[in-house]
Amino acid sequence: MRIHQLPSQLIDQIAAGEVVERPASVIKELVENSLDAGAGRIEVDVEQGGIRLMRVRDDGEGVYRGDMALALCRHATSKINDMEQLERVSSMGFRGEALPSIASVSRLTLRSRQADSESGWEIQGGGGEAQAPAPVAHPTGTSIEVRDLFYNTPARRKFLRTEKTEFGHIEALLKRLALSRFDVAFSLRHNRREILSLPQAPNRMEQERRLVSLLGPTFLQQALFLEQEAMGLQLTGWVAHPTFSRSQADMQYFYVNGRAVRDKLVSHAVRQAYRDVLYHGRHPAYCLFLSLDPVRVDVNVHPSKHEVRFRDGRNVHDFLFRTLHRALSDTSPGRAVDHATGELLELPSAASAAAVTTGGITEVTQQQPFRFPVQERRAGYRPSFDAQRPSPTPRAAADLDTEIPPLGYALAQLKGVYILAENGQGLVLVDMHAAHERVTYERLKQDLQGTGVRSQPLLVPVSVPVSRREAELAEGMRDLLLTLGLEVDRLGAETLVVRAIPVLLQGTDAAQLLRDLLADMVVHGSSERIRSELDGVLATLACHGSIRANRRLTLEEMNALLRDMERTERSDQCNHGRPTWTRLEMSELDKLFLRGR
Ligand code: ADP
Numbered sequence: 001m002r003i004h005q006l007p008s009q010l011i012d013q014i015a016a017g018e019v020v021e022r023p024a025s026v027i028k029e030l031v032e033n034s035l036d037a038g039a040g041r042i043e044v045d046v047e048q049g050g051i052r053l054m055r056v057r058d059d060g061e062g063v064y065r066g067d068m069a070l071a072l073c074r075h076a077t078s079k080i081n082d083m084e085q086l087e088r089v090s091s092m093g094f095r096g097e098a099l100p101s102i103a104s105v106s107r108l109t110l111r112s113r114q115a116d117s118e119s120g121w122e123i124q125g126g127g128g129e130a131q132a133p134a135p136v137a138h139p140t141g142t143s144i145e146v147r148d149l150f151y152n153t154p155a156r157r158k159f160l161r162t163e164k165t166e167f168g169h170i171e172a173l174l175k176r177l178a179l180s181r182f183d184v185a186f187s188l189r190h191n192r193r194e195i196l197s198l199p200q201a202p203n204r205m206e207q208e209r210r211l212v213s214l215l216g217p218t219f220l221q222q223a224l225f226l227e228q229e230a231m232g233l234q235l236t237g238w239v240a241h242p243t244f245s246r247s248q249a250d251m252q253y254f255y256v257n258g259r260a261v262r263d264k265l266v267s268h269a270v271r272q273a274y275r276d277v278l279y280h281g282r283h284p285a286y287c288l289f290l291s292l293d294p295v296r297v298d299v300n301v302h303p304s305k306h307e308v309r310f311r312d313g314r315n316v317h318d319f320l321f322r323t324l325h326r327a328l329s330d331t332s333p334g335r336a337v338d339h340a341t342g343e344l345l346e347l348p349s350a351a352s353a354a355a356v357t358t359g360g361i362t363e364v365t366q367q368q369p370f371r372f373p374v375q376e377r378r379a380g381y382r383p384s385f386d387a388q389r390p391s392p393t394p395r396a397a398a399d400l401d402t403e404i405p406p407l408g409y410a411l412a413q414l415k416g417v418y419i420l421a422e423n424g425q426g427l428v429l430v431d432m433h434a435a436h437e438r439v440t441y442e443r444l445k446q447d448l449q450g451t452g453v454r455s456q457p458l459l460v461p462v463s464v465p466v467s468r469r470e471a472e473l474a475e476g477m478r479d480l481l482l483t484l485g486l487e488v489d490r491l492g493a494e495t496l497v498v499r500a501i502p503v504l505l506q507g508t509d510a511a512q513l514l515r516d517l518l519a520d521m522v523v524h525g526s527s528e529r530i531r532s533e534l535d536g537v538l539a540t541l542a543c544h545g546s547i548r549a550n551r552r553l554t555l556e557e558m559n560a561l562l563r564d565m566e567r568t569e570r571s572d573q574c575n576h577g578r579p580t581w582t583r584l585e586m587s588e589l590d591k592l593f594l595r596g597r
């Protein structure tokens with residue numbers, strides 16, 4: 001065969017392969033065009049999963065009559081002119097590919113009217129020869145109708161799934177878009193049934209209402225609102241409490257300058273920030289918006305623009321990690337959002353009215369000004385709880401100016417598992433073991449950041465029979481064990497002796513502790529690996545040192561634990577991401593007893 005130029009229709013169909021994968025990708029391109037046209041309201045109508053019909057109507061600025069044919073041509077766009085504009089592009093589209101691609105694999109009709117035009121105009125796509133627009137009745141704005149997707153590319157049509165699956169993709173996509181632009185009203189209908197109807201959401205209250213419609217009430221109940229700016233980067237949005245983690249990464253919405261992206265750097269930073277508080281294998285939920293100067297991010301990496309490239313990735317990563325990590329640390333009781341089992345929060349009014357912004361971060365439902373606990377820790381705070389040696393309770397009361405502390409005062413212990421306490425609002429229930437484990441873990445981490453975990457010599461050293469391999473391992477890691485508060489020597493080929501253990505773990509079975517620690521170390525292999533996984537090792541220690549179920553505590557011990565929880569970062573969850581406490585307010589108790597107030 002000789003070389004020849006491909007016909008333009010075929011060029012468009014080839015290009016369509018990159019942009020139009022399925023009905024949802026058509027909706028994405030059309031809705032993004034509407035957003036670029038400054039629409040305040042976008043209506044999406046779909047029949048048979050979009051395969052038969054997709055119609056997107058907007059009230060945007062419309063297309064100039066003389067440009068309508070051009071809109072359907074390849075590489076024709078009204079959004080950029082030159083390289084300089086490409087580098088600072090802020091519109092969703094700019095490649096001028098979507099409409100011609102879609103038109104080449106479907107029956108497309110474009111109808112549009114500009115505000116100063118005497119009528120609307122209509123043009124059909126995909127015909128090859130450009131035709132002149134015909135007049136049509138149409139309000140200001142644009143509607144694009146796409147029928148019979150892939151009717152002329154049977155091979156691609158075979159890849160389409162059932163109507164239900166394709167519609168599922170459309171719905172998920174529209175949710176994603178609706179979360180990106182609170183200032184625009186959206187609606188979605190499938191086979192003439194209304195699926196979504198979202199009014200414009202100009203303020204926090206309305207925005208949270210939209211979040212509830214799209215992500216469900218529990219997400220918002222368990223979310224922190226944050227707002228932080230530094231180095232020309234701005235992050236706002238909602239992150240869910242770790243107790244609201246998901247088994248799949250299906251509630252993660254991240255937008256860069258309004259564009260939904262799935263970016264490795266971003267998800268890595270978020271994962272790191274949650275690492276300490278999320279049980280392995282669980283996925284956090286969030287809806288976050290990052291804004292930065294468009295020149296600092298390249299959106300022209302992929303035709304569908306799902307990926308972006310940051311020019312200073314390191315800074316972006318650090319900023320995201322730090323902001324989120326800080327927000328998530330501050331989830332100790334009293335500062336925390338309401339994660340009790342209660343009902344839907346008195347949305348938006350109560351939530352917004354109570355929101356206070358200090359230090360750049362706001363919490364959704366908190367009543368007191370937000371404070372980072374950093375100062376407190378620098379000032380040399382040492383937790384007072386010690387399972388063996390009760391600390392004086394009155395101190396906590398005095399500290400708080402005789403106000404009742406957030407977790408209240410202990411009343412009793414239930415079945416050796418739960419602490420029951422009374423605070424200003426009602427009943428507080430604490431999982432003793434989980435709470436103590438968290439407190440111990442955070443303290444061990446603090447110790448480690450300082451001079452190392454403080455250790456206490458055992459009155460009687462404990463000798464521990466081990467395998468030769470374990471003995472060698474312990475010998476090789478003597479210094480590391482010392483940093484962890486354990487003094488261990490090798491007595492013989494298969495015998496170790498423990499001479500000291502961490503102060504915080506007094507009273508635990510030293511032999512068992514050492515065996516578990518060695519098991520951890522065997523898994524990690526080299527001592528470098530262990531150093532990088534030290535948090536995990538500390539978690540093992542903390543678990544040992546913690547109060548076991550069925551241990552009886554005195555009221556004083558219980559109160560000391562409550563006070564410790566209040567002062568400990570991230571104490572709302574144990575190291576496995578389970579909640580450590582919950583509460584039943586008087587109103588909820590009243591409801592249980594049908595008692596009107
Ligand atoms: P791009 O969005 O990359 O510019 P498209 O093929 O998606 O390319 O659209 C081509 C052009 O058609 C756009 O640049 C814009 O001028 C016009 N256009 C498309 N959809 C709309 C709309 N809903 N309202 C106004 N103009 C539109």
Ligand code: MG
Pocket residue numbers: 029032033092093094096098099
């Ligand atoms: Mg476009």
